Amino acid sequence: MKEMEIPDGGHNPLDGYERFLKSRKARFQRLDSDSLSVDVDGHTLDLFWSEDDEALLCNCVMPMQFSETVRDLAAPIFMHINRRQWLGHFDLTDDGFPCFRYTMLFHGNSATSDFEMIEEMTEIAMRSCEQYSPAFELMAAAQTSAEFPRIIEKNGMCAPLGLALLDTAGGSKN
Numbered sequence: 001m002k003e004m005e006i007p008d009g010g011h012n013p014l015d016g017y018e019r020f021l022k023s024r025k026a027r028f029q030r031l032d033s034d035s036l037s038v039d040v041d042g043h044t045l046d047l048f049w050s051e052d053d054e055a056l057l058c059n060c061v062m063p064m065q066f067s068e069t070v071r072d073l074a075a076p077i078f079m080h081i082n083r084r085q086w087l088g089h090f091d092l093t094d095d096g097f098p099c100f101r102y103t104m105l106f107h108g109n110s111a112t113s114d115f116e117m118i119e120e121m122t123e124i125a126m127r128s129c130e131q132y133s134p135a136f137e138l139m140a141a142a143q144t145s146a147e148f149p150r151i152i153e154k155n156g157m158c159a160p161l162g163l164a165l166l167d168t169a170g171g172s173k174n
Contacts, residue, residue, distance in 0.1 A: 013056060013106060013114035014049050020115055043129055045122060054107035056118065060100040060125035061093060062133065064140040071096055074139060081132055087124055090132065098136045100128045 014036045021028045021038060028038035034049040044061040066074060071092055082089045088102030104121055106114070 011114075012049050012051065013118060014047060016114050017047070017118050040122060040126060043126065045125065047118070047121075053105070055103050055105050056121065057101065057103045058088075058121045058125050060102075060122075060129055062098040062100075062129055062136060064098065064136060066092065066096040066098070066140060067143050068096070070139055070143040077135065077139065081135070085128065088128060090128075100125050102128075 012033065014030075014034070018028070018030055018036060021036075026038060028036060030036050034051070036047045038045050038047075040060075042063050044063075046059040046061065048057040048059070049055075050057070074092065078090050078092070088100055091099050091101055093099050102121060102125055104117060106117065112120075
Protein backbone atom coordinates (compact mmCIF):
# COMPACT_ATOMS: atom_id res chain seq x y z
CA MET A 1 0.00 0.00 0.00
CA LYS A 2 1.30 3.40 -0.95
CA GLU A 3 1.83 5.80 1.94
CA MET A 4 -0.33 8.90 1.69
CA GLU A 5 1.56 12.14 1.54
CA ILE A 6 0.11 14.88 3.69
CA PRO A 7 0.96 18.34 2.41
CA ASP A 8 2.30 20.88 4.86
CA GLY A 9 -0.63 23.26 5.41
CA GLY A 10 1.56 25.98 6.82
CA HIS A 11 -1.16 28.61 6.82
CA ASN A 12 -3.43 29.77 9.58
CA PRO A 13 -6.84 31.16 8.53
CA LEU A 14 -6.86 33.42 11.58
CA ASP A 15 -4.04 35.51 10.06
CA GLY A 16 -6.20 36.65 7.15
CA TYR A 17 -9.21 37.12 9.41
CA GLU A 18 -7.13 39.31 11.72
CA ARG A 19 -6.17 41.52 8.75
CA PHE A 20 -9.85 41.80 7.81
CA LEU A 21 -10.83 42.74 11.37
CA LYS A 22 -8.09 45.39 11.49
CA SER A 23 -9.32 46.87 8.20
CA ARG A 24 -12.83 47.12 9.71
CA LYS A 25 -11.47 48.57 12.96
CA ALA A 26 -13.30 45.78 14.81
CA ARG A 27 -12.76 45.10 18.50
CA PHE A 28 -10.80 41.87 18.73
CA GLN A 29 -7.89 40.34 20.57
CA ARG A 30 -5.36 37.92 19.13
CA LEU A 31 -4.78 35.69 22.15
CA ASP A 32 -1.95 33.70 20.57
CA SER A 33 -1.00 32.42 17.11
CA ASP A 34 -3.86 29.89 17.13
CA SER A 35 -6.67 31.82 18.80
CA LEU A 36 -8.57 35.04 18.34
CA SER A 37 -11.48 36.63 20.21
CA VAL A 38 -13.85 39.18 18.68
CA ASP A 39 -17.03 40.91 19.87
CA VAL A 40 -19.96 40.38 17.50
CA ASP A 41 -23.32 41.98 18.37
CA GLY A 42 -22.79 41.59 22.12
CA HIS A 43 -21.53 38.02 21.85
CA THR A 44 -17.92 36.94 22.30
CA LEU A 45 -16.74 34.86 19.36
CA ASP A 46 -13.63 32.82 20.17
CA LEU A 47 -11.86 31.08 17.29
CA PHE A 48 -9.27 28.34 17.86
CA TRP A 49 -7.15 26.94 15.01
CA SER A 50 -5.76 23.38 15.12
CA GLU A 51 -3.02 23.03 12.52
CA ASP A 52 -2.77 19.26 13.09
CA ASP A 53 -6.47 18.76 12.30
CA GLU A 54 -6.75 21.69 9.87
CA ALA A 55 -9.88 22.60 11.79
CA LEU A 56 -11.27 25.78 13.27
CA LEU A 57 -13.36 25.71 16.45
CA CYS A 58 -15.83 28.54 16.91
CA ASN A 59 -17.19 29.26 20.40
CA CYS A 60 -19.88 31.92 20.54
CA VAL A 61 -20.40 32.92 24.17
CA MET A 62 -23.71 34.59 24.98
CA PRO A 63 -23.81 37.64 27.30
CA MET A 64 -25.68 36.05 30.23
CA GLN A 65 -24.48 33.92 33.11
CA PHE A 66 -26.31 31.09 34.87
CA SER A 67 -25.95 30.38 38.58
CA GLU A 68 -24.93 26.92 39.84
CA THR A 69 -28.60 26.07 40.50
CA VAL A 70 -29.63 26.94 36.97
CA ARG A 71 -26.71 25.01 35.43
CA ASP A 72 -28.00 21.73 36.85
CA LEU A 73 -31.59 22.46 35.82
CA ALA A 74 -30.53 23.62 32.35
CA ALA A 75 -29.11 20.27 31.22
CA PRO A 76 -32.40 18.84 29.85
CA ILE A 77 -33.12 22.13 28.08
CA PHE A 78 -29.70 22.10 26.40
CA MET A 79 -30.24 18.46 25.38
CA HIS A 80 -33.62 19.38 23.88
CA ILE A 81 -32.06 22.24 21.92
CA ASN A 82 -29.06 20.18 20.78
CA ARG A 83 -31.30 17.42 19.38
CA ARG A 84 -32.69 20.06 17.01
CA GLN A 85 -29.28 21.37 15.87
CA TRP A 86 -27.85 20.23 12.54
CA LEU A 87 -24.57 22.04 12.99
CA GLY A 88 -22.82 22.62 16.29
CA HIS A 89 -24.21 22.39 19.79
CA PHE A 90 -24.89 24.46 22.88
CA ASP A 91 -22.96 24.00 26.09
CA LEU A 92 -22.16 25.98 29.22
CA THR A 93 -18.72 27.44 29.81
CA ASP A 94 -17.03 26.54 33.09
CA ASP A 95 -18.23 29.83 34.55
CA GLY A 96 -21.86 29.35 33.45
CA PHE A 97 -22.26 31.26 30.18
CA PRO A 98 -24.31 29.63 27.39
CA CYS A 99 -22.02 28.93 24.46
CA PHE A 100 -22.56 27.70 20.91
CA ARG A 101 -19.69 25.49 19.68
CA TYR A 102 -19.02 24.53 16.09
CA THR A 103 -15.97 23.07 14.34
CA MET A 104 -15.27 23.25 10.62
CA LEU A 105 -12.61 21.31 8.74
CA PHE A 106 -10.52 23.39 6.35
CA HIS A 107 -8.52 20.71 4.50
CA GLY A 108 -9.57 19.89 0.99
CA ASN A 109 -11.84 22.92 0.78
CA SER A 110 -9.94 25.04 -1.72
CA ALA A 111 -13.08 26.31 -3.49
CA THR A 112 -13.91 28.59 -0.58
CA SER A 113 -11.59 31.19 0.92
CA ASP A 114 -10.64 31.05 4.59
CA PHE A 115 -12.40 34.35 5.15
CA GLU A 116 -15.63 33.06 3.57
CA MET A 117 -15.51 29.94 5.74
CA ILE A 118 -14.98 31.97 8.92
CA GLU A 119 -17.75 34.34 7.86
CA GLU A 120 -20.05 31.34 7.33
CA MET A 121 -19.13 29.92 10.76
CA THR A 122 -19.89 33.28 12.35
CA GLU A 123 -23.29 33.45 10.61
CA ILE A 124 -24.17 29.91 11.75
CA ALA A 125 -23.16 30.70 15.33
CA MET A 126 -25.02 34.02 15.45
CA ARG A 127 -28.15 32.56 13.85
CA SER A 128 -28.19 29.68 16.37
CA CYS A 129 -27.64 32.03 19.32
CA GLU A 130 -30.38 34.35 18.09
CA GLN A 131 -32.80 31.46 17.61
CA TYR A 132 -32.44 30.20 21.19
CA SER A 133 -31.69 33.49 22.91
CA PRO A 134 -35.30 33.89 24.19
CA ALA A 135 -35.07 30.56 26.02
CA PHE A 136 -31.69 31.40 27.55
CA GLU A 137 -32.85 34.90 28.51
CA LEU A 138 -35.92 33.43 30.19
CA MET A 139 -33.73 31.01 32.15
CA ALA A 140 -31.33 33.81 33.14
CA ALA A 141 -34.19 36.06 34.29
CA ALA A 142 -35.96 33.28 36.18
CA GLN A 143 -32.85 32.33 38.15
CA THR A 144 -33.31 35.39 40.39
CA SER A 145 -36.67 34.02 41.52
CA ALA A 146 -36.97 31.65 44.47
CA GLU A 147 -39.57 29.89 42.32
CA PHE A 148 -37.07 28.90 39.62
CA PRO A 149 -36.67 25.23 40.62
CA ARG A 150 -40.47 24.86 40.49
CA ILE A 151 -40.68 26.63 37.12
CA ILE A 152 -38.87 23.74 35.46
CA GLU A 153 -41.22 20.77 35.35
CA LYS A 154 -40.24 17.07 35.35
CA ASN A 155 -39.44 17.06 31.65
CA GLY A 156 -37.22 20.13 31.97
CA MET A 157 -39.72 22.54 30.41
CA CYS A 158 -42.29 25.03 31.57
CA ALA A 159 -44.99 26.70 29.50
CA PRO A 160 -43.09 29.97 28.87
CA LEU A 161 -39.87 28.11 28.11
CA GLY A 162 -41.71 25.76 25.76
CA LEU A 163 -43.05 28.79 23.90
CA ALA A 164 -39.55 30.29 23.68
CA LEU A 165 -38.34 27.06 22.03
CA LEU A 166 -41.12 26.80 19.44
CA ASP A 167 -40.07 26.84 15.81
CA THR A 168 -41.60 29.77 13.99
CA ALA A 169 -42.43 30.20 10.33
CA GLY A 170 -42.39 33.32 8.22
CA GLY A 171 -41.23 36.71 9.32
CA SER A 172 -42.56 39.91 10.72
CA LYS A 173 -43.73 42.72 8.47
CA ASN A 174 -42.53 46.18 9.39
